[in-house]
Amino acid sequence: MSLFSPAExxxxxxxxxxxxxxxxxxxxxxxxxxxxxxxxxxxxxxxxSNITYRTSTAEFSKLSEAYTKQNMIGVDNGIPVVRPQPNSDVFVMSEMWRWSPVMILQKDQSYKMHISSKDVVHGFSIQPVNMNFQVYPQYDYVLEFKPTEAGEYKVICNEFCGIGHHTMIGKIVVIGNEEDLKLYGYENFKKAPDPLPEKKNEPLTETEMALLGEQVYTLKGCGACHKTDGSSQIAPAWNGLFGKEEEVIENGKKTSVVVDEAYIRESIKNPQQKITVGFENTPMPVFPVTDEEIEQLIAYIKTLKN
Incomplete structure (x- = not known):
């Protein structure tokens, strides 16, 4: 910038x-x-890839759960582990605060990865290769994916998404052969768990209800906040929860409640009615679960002891 005006x-x-x-x-x-x-x-x-489809959260969640059920071979720390066939579609759901499922992929094989968000914008960052993508709710973002090196890769959220952002770490395992599964403790993950036998007009036992509840816990992503190992950084842990007396905030006032079946039903259907003291900053969202699935979750929570 000149200090003086240019000559006429x-x-x-x-x-x-x-x-x-x-x-x-x-x-x-x-x-x-x-x-x-x-x-x-x-x-x-x-x-x-510039392939993107408009979708709804409910529709993508349904597709993701169906895909996970079909390809699940085990569970890793509450997250389902899937092993899809090469040249197939892979569904990945992001939500506060987890990536699901854990994927076991074959080296030098191609996959079509569908990614969407259940709640807010997340960042899909594969490390250490430093691949970064944005993940938006109500959009199905399709990536053509071909891993060329075996190893364990972390999926990090690089878009701040709330208080549990730092815990949102997923996993992709790329193997060259079956022996590689031992490196990650997945040597027994070679087939999906056997389904429960069908019963016609017969009520399920408590054990069967609890097994179904564990499946709901895994597929619906409850483990993103509610742990079963005693840790409770984001939300109350579920082990030892049933029958316990909890301090909650109801209508702005502190009160005590006993965690029973009625309290669990209310907490799932209307989570803002009674907020557990100490977790006011991590309000639980309303999840699309059926009454039958709620009963299964209750049966599962009952089995979790300290």
Whole structure:
């Protein structure tokens, strides 16, 4: 910026040859970079897929749960572990504060990964390869994915999504052969758990209800906040919870309640009615669960002892 006004008539002066030369060079370089950027996107295959579908949270959750049930071979710390077939569709659901499921993929095989969010915007960052994508609710973002190196990769959320953001770490395991499963403690994860036998017009036993409740806990993502190992950083742990006396806030006042079946039903259907003291900053969202699934969750919580 000049301290003084330019001399009158400067605009009409002819541009010198060297200035014209640099202006032409700069223009040519800009055009070349613009064309190169387009060619790099089309032929370089270094950019993420631009395939995106509009969806709803309920619809994608239903597809994700069905996919997980079909491909689940075990559970890792409350997160379902799936092993999809090569050249198949893989569904990944992000939510506060977990990625689900854990994926076991085959080296040098292609997968079509569908990613969406159940609540807010998350960042899908695969480390240590430093691949980063945005994940939005109500959008199905499709990525063509072909792992070329075996190993364990972490999925980190790099978009701040709330108080449990730092705990939102997923996992992708890439194997070259069956022996690699031992490296991650997955050597017994070779087939899905046997389904419960069908009973016609016969009520389920408490044990069967609890097993179904554990499946609901895993598939619905309850373990993202409610742990079963005694830790309670984000929300109350479930082990030893049933029958326990809890301090809650109801209508702005502190009161005590006993955790029974009625309290659990109310907490799932209307989680803001009674908020556990100490967890006021992590309000529980309303989850789309049926009355039958709630009864199964109650049966499962009853089995969790200290």
């Amino acid at each position: 008539g400067w605009y009409d002066k002819k541009v010198s040859k060297d200035e014209k030369m640099w202006m032409v060079i700069a223009l040519v370089l800009c055009i070349m970079l613009f064309v190169w950027m387009i060619m790099w996107h089309v032929y370089g295959k270094q950019n993420p």
